[in-house]
Amino acid sequence: MVSERGLQVLRAIVQDYVETQEPVGSKSIVERHAFGVSAATIRNDMALLEDEELIAAPHTSSGRVPTDKGYRVFVNHLAQVRPLSTAQRSAIETFLADPADLDDLMARTVRVLTQLTGQVALAQYPSFARASITHLELVGLGPNRLLVVLVTDAGGVSQRIAVLPVDVDEADVAVLRARLSALITGRAVSDASERVALLRVPSEARPDPALTALAVVIGEELEEFRQEKLVMAGAATLARREQDFRGSIHPLLEAIEEQVTLLRLMSEMVPDEHGLAASIGTENAPFGLGEASIVASDYIAQGGTARLGVMGPTRMDYPSNLAAARAVARYLSRMLEEDETRR
Known part of the structure; x- marks a missing residue:
């Protein structure tokens, strides 16, 4: 069992070692800190700290340095979080x-x-896993290239270029935007991801290859939102x-x-x-x-x-x-x- 003064000696050793980068000896502790006891008494306290594996000698000198266990005791019991200036x-x-x-x-x-x-x-x-999709935008960049923008209520923003297998005009883009927005806007990211997944596999009921390609891109971006x-x-x-x-x-x-x-x-x-x-x-x-x-x-x-x-x-x-x-x-x-x- 380490005494209260022993713990204060540990505090002094940690503080001095961090500041000087040099092993700390009993003499320097007496000189730098007001313990009101002799160097011999401090040496006895240091010996007990060493027995508890809270400090160690890096070489044969009389100085000691904190161990990882010593730092843990310091942080748990002795460190006072200093207010910033x-x-x-x-x-x-x-x-x-x-x-x-x-x-x-x-x-x-x-x-x-x-x-x-x-x-x-x-x-x-x-975490965006609990966020909801507030906006989806499609911006035409070329006959078969669209910029896909997703925004969440948590401040998350995703931008990704989608290359479509077919050309689309402004009217097509408006229809795609409306269909996808109705599907995911206002939905939680996890719910939106599940809904978009249904569009990622083309079927007879959904023969639109542009919609399928966009669903793949949006699904991947929604998965990114869910990742740490x-x-x-x-x-x-x-x-x-x-x-x-x-x-x-x-x-x-x-x-x-x-x-x-x-x-x-x-x-x-x-x-x-x-x-x-x-x-x-x-x-x-x-x-x-x-x-x-x-x-x-x-x-x-x-x-x-x-x-x-x-x-x-x-x-x-x-x-x-x-x-x-x-x-x-x-x-x-x-x-x-x-x-x-x-x-």
């Missing part, structure tokens, strides 16, 4: 103001988050921070490229009562990311929640990164709520 909050508000659309808003969100933290920023898109999606920024920070990782950063780069692993990991993180979550070092080993930590915050969209956060080395400033994720998440939630109200 007025300048930081103003930067978030300015950077996210007046986005062109949802894609622009999400791209700005991860860019501002990586600027605040210096880490790789990740954000799940709001992740947007990221700041991958270059991994190269600049490579020395902070104990091993190779290649698994992290592969995860960024593939996205599926990161989506699973972020979805499985368990938030606290404030919607904040952290997954640290070896806790990520099942995902092949045992060298990294992820901290995240939930945000509210379309009556549900999604998650944004940052990924970096285990030696990260957890309180500051959690604060940045929370602040950006709150602002994003507010913007999405205001946009929903306007619609």
